[in-house]
Amino acid sequence: MDSLLPEQSPLFTRWSDPISGVESLILSRRVAPLQQSFYFTNPSLTDDGRFLWLYASFPPGGDAYYGRQLAVIDFAEQTLRHFPETQFMDASPFVDKETGEVYWTTGLEIWKRGPLPTDQASRVAIFPADLANNRRPLRIATHLTRSADKKAFAIDALIGADCFLGDLPLDGTAPFRLWQTFSTCYNHAQFSPTDPDLILMAQDGWFDPATGKKGTTEDRIWLLRRGEKPRPACPQAPLSSDWRGHEWWDADGLHVWHIDYKRGTEKVHIHTGERTLVWPSGHTHSHCDRKSQYLVGDISPIRDQFRIAFFHIKTGKEINIVSELPLLGYPRSTYHIHPHPQFCLNDRYICYTTNVLGTVDVALVSVDQLVARTS
Secondary structure, X not given: OHHHOHHXXXXXXXXXXXXXOOEEEEEOOOOOOEEEOXXXXXXXXXXXXOEEEEEEEOOOOOOOOEEEEEEEEEOOOOEEEEEEEEEEEOOOOEXXXXXXXXXXXXXXXXXXXXXXXXXXXXXXXXXXXXXXXXXXXXXXXXXXXXXXXXXXXXXXXXXXXXXXXXXXXXXXXXXXXXXXXXXXXXXXXXXXXXXXXXXXXXXXXXXXXXXXXXXXXXXOEEEEEOOOOOEEOOOOOOOOOOOEEEEXXXXXXXXXXXXXXXXXXXXXXXXXXXXXXXXXXXXXXEEEOOOOOEEEEEEOOOOOOOEEEEEEOOOOEEEXXXXXXXXXXXXXXXXXXXXXXXXXXXXXXXXXXXXXXXXXXXXXXXXXXXXHHHO
């Protein structure tokens, strides 16, 4: 394991924040002009520490919805491999942390491939063509998450004006199972980490695909149990997607974390609706470790300007990982170039996207270093 540590890799450059002194490791080997970490809900580093998957983009081709591709760092061989056949939709890629295989969506299909150059891409499952009804999908999954029994992926397909929520089995033969159809946009579907019959989903901002008219949202965060109607996760305090968002499951399956854009990072108990403000600040995204001891987040007081911070929940101390990310010179939204920090490798590191060296890069920072500075 120690031979795979990023600190020993020639693929990375050490960089220290000029204000906080926190040291990050920034990927300096390149296969694409833009190299980004995964969306924060989807881990990209395998449990053995060997493979780290990342997004690769080639402006002006593609955008945040389609055309980005995948690359993988192999810490055993100290290589960075790019796979152009992995063009994916939205933020769909999912990494099996045990095998190193990556899954992604394209059109109505889910595909996968392994991390080695000799591995081949193979189709895993297909969303039913009769539900698509000759329409091109905007997506079939915002970001793939796997059920607690590892048998299926959550689906939040948006095709025309229809939104289909359900699950798609991975055995290659079982059909798509439709849970609900909506005429309002629901996305960011995430399977519960403990319950294969429960999905977290978001009622997000949306536009009518035919008229372009902005749709309405009544509450951001919802829970959908197989065979039941959806229910709000925060029934005592509904807030639209303009005020609450970027939700994710706690590892215990009993709490959902989210951002209240006016208050900070909160968590809510899914059975009682009790809300707890844990980290007061103007976060855009946050993420927690598996034991809910620490938080990491990106904070954007002004559009397209970010800092990245770590928060020790017990001590209440915060430290910047990056005190200020430079402006890019073009909108971050085109390729969704947000830091999206996330805990990874059994909470030993935080992975994020940075541009402090003048290019868009993947970075890692040691959690031990951050805990020592905030204890």
